[in-house]
Amino acid sequence: MAATIFDVAQHAGVSIGTVSRVFNNRDRVHPETRERVLRAIRELNYQPNALARGLASQQTDTLGLVIPQVNDPFFFEIVRGVEDAASAAGYNLLIASQPRQPGEHSYLRLFHRGHVDAMVLVAIDVLAHEVQAIIDRGVPIVLVQQDVGRNIPTFLADNYYGARTLIEHLVDVHGYRRVAFISGTDYTPDSRERLRGLRDVLAERGLDLPAAYITHGDYLRGSGYRAMQKLLDLPDRPEAVFAANDQMAADAIIAAQARGLCVPDDIAVVGFDDVPMASYVNPPLTTVSQPVYELGWQAARLALEASREDSDARPLSPRMVQLPTTLVVRHSCGCAG
Amino acid sequence: MAATIFDVAQHAGVSIGTVSRVFNNRDRVHPETRERVLRAIRELNYQPNALARGLASQQTDTLGLVIPQVNDPFFFEIVRGVEDAASAAGYNLLIASQPRQPGEHSYLRLFHRGHVDAMVLVAIDVLAHEVQAIIDRGVPIVLVQQDVGRNIPTFLADNYYGARTLIEHLVDVHGYRRVAFISGTDYTPDSRERLRGLRDVLAERGLDLPAAYITHGDYLRGSGYRAMQKLLDLPDRPEAVFAANDQMAADAIIAAQARGLCVPDDIAVVGFDDVPMASYVNPPLTTVSQPVYELGWQAARLALEASREDSDARPLSPRMVQLPTTLVVRHSCGCAG
DNA sequence: CTGAAAGCGCTTACAG
DNA sequence: CTGAAAGCGCTTACAG
Secondary structure, eight states: OOOOHHHHHHHHTSOHHHHHHHHHTOSOOOHHHHHHHHHHHHHHTOOOOHHHHHHHHTOOOEEEEEEOSSOOHHHHHHHHHHHHHHHHTTOEEEEEEOOSSTTOOHHHHHHHTTTOSEEEEESOOOOHHHHHHHHHTTOOEEEESOOOSSSOOEEEEOHHHHHHHHHHIIIIITOOOOEEEEEOOTTSHHHHHHHHHHHHHHHHTTOOOOGGGEEEOOSSTTHHHHHHHHHHHSSSOOSEEEESSHHHHHHHHHHHHHTTOOTTTTOEEEOSBOOGGGGTSSSOOBEEEOOHHHHHHHHHHHHHHHHHSOSSSOOOOOSEEEEOOEEEOOSTTSOOO | OOOOHHHHHHHHTSOHHHHHHHHHTOSOOOHHHHHHHHHHHHHHTOOOOHHHHHHHHTOOOEEEEEEOSSOOHHHHHHHHHHHHHHHHTTOEEEEEEOOSSTTOOHHHHHHHTTTOSEEEEESOOOOHHHHHHHHHTTOOEEEESOOOSSSOOEEEEOHHHHHHHHHHIIIIITOOOOEEEEEOOTTSHHHHHHHHHHHHHHHHTTOOOOGGGEEEOOSSTTHHHHHHHHHHHSSSOOSEEEESSHHHHHHHHHHHHHTTOOTTTTOEEEOSBOOGGGGTSSSOOBEEEOOHHHHHHHHHHHHHHHHHSOSSSOOOOOSEEEEOOEEEOOSTTSOOO
């Protein structure tokens, strides 16, 4: 159906080797021959078959990306960063999302098979040895927002620092002393790091963080509402609540308002992520902006770079990179509208 | 590095043909031989090379997806639908997003090259003849949210009906007579269809739609604010404003509030899409929910199905499918909180 | 500067 | 039931 390299060669009266050389701009080719080949390519609208090319050259010019199933605008930004880095380097992007069935890690096998030159795994609940198995096959892997604690390059937002800045604002600027926490999924390090930031800032100022002030959410819609209800039932109600992401913060605000409380006058609420929704919530959320696009971009760059090195002489890439976060002050913390 | 079919064959003491038969479950194979081969596959952790397989079988088990560059939660849902359909069918998903430079349609060429068995194009500003060129090479294409007016299968949300339901609610339930419009990108049919819905409902009731009531936005952040300002400057201010998507509706509300107006008491505002943000806006948005996930899912199914048919005897697939929308009534229309 | 040929790792008629 | 071999469409030493 589509023209092959043989058709072009015949049409131009040369061998397929010459066509390949012209197309890939390698070796010297007589200008006149080149012209003839280029014309044939144009006339037949020749596009080399990517599979044949990949098989012959042992390189696919494709980057693999695995993201969680969750529909989070957050991940979409990462995808954009990865996509931009890939296409800037002339690479394709093969995407898979984590299947719902845990354990059914077929998406990893999918990438075993010579389909990609490198991979980026975003916040995926992977097993370290599975990742290692792929690396051992010569496919470099870079992790984003998930550290499996092996010698695998990892890109993270600086959750600890971000949380610190946020809590320092609550405590030092607004003078709140009783600050509570709504956690995200507890198995991911980001939630733990954010809690650590809260804990340390309070401790440094001699403030207490009672166990009852630490409630558990899962980052998803609904969980912030329930957690907030528990906090509001407490005899010693907190003055401010730090939700581990914006979605839960938005739900927490609604829970407070449902009880007739005013945010931030009766109780302040802050979030994390600065998703698009954050500025439309009422009151607009004070939160922490993560370098999401940048995370994807840099991770992809490193993965691509690693795939281009000689597998023997691969230089040492950074084990972990933390990108800085930014405090975004709006009104839910108590700052003036 | 990774084991090939030759390694497995040697290890099991058979020919590569037999290994292939066992792996793909085709033809009869002696149970004992099969056992031996399976053991070898297990022991060597064999994964067939996808490129070689694709080249030999002329089928890649990969679906291509092209989406716009815009970061819209909307598109993410479509991607999820497509992804689910693909992985349910055992297909990979190759994603590209439209480059910023218009005209630089490299993403289409990317898919020419035998990398995918079928393609789904979402709301992409493609040229009909480019799409046709790919189809002519034997790669079926399905369009989502964009109708190029050729004989190419297209999936759309029923924008016209959705807008009608919304406007009927404004006019018949709330009794508004002066309803204005903030358009999306004018070159996409969805914005035009939504306007048509507005126009028809008003006309059927003998209500006027002055030219000044039709303002222009681009679906993106900021444009709703500016359009709303124009509407509020009008001597004969509208009682209700229909923004062609939720993002612009949210911005329109903020523009009204910045003038000291109360939404919906002084002026009602409604949107379209029902993005996650819609329920957190103040007041919560009355809007129209689109079957976004479903759109992606069904489009992918059709594309995959088409790729499996004999290219000669391909049966007639539907030219256009409109999926129904749902009215979501919240408070920005004037309904009670 | 260019051609002939091996090879990438599979699938699939074709024999037997 | 199984093996030998052609073929998928390229790249890339190797000669010349």
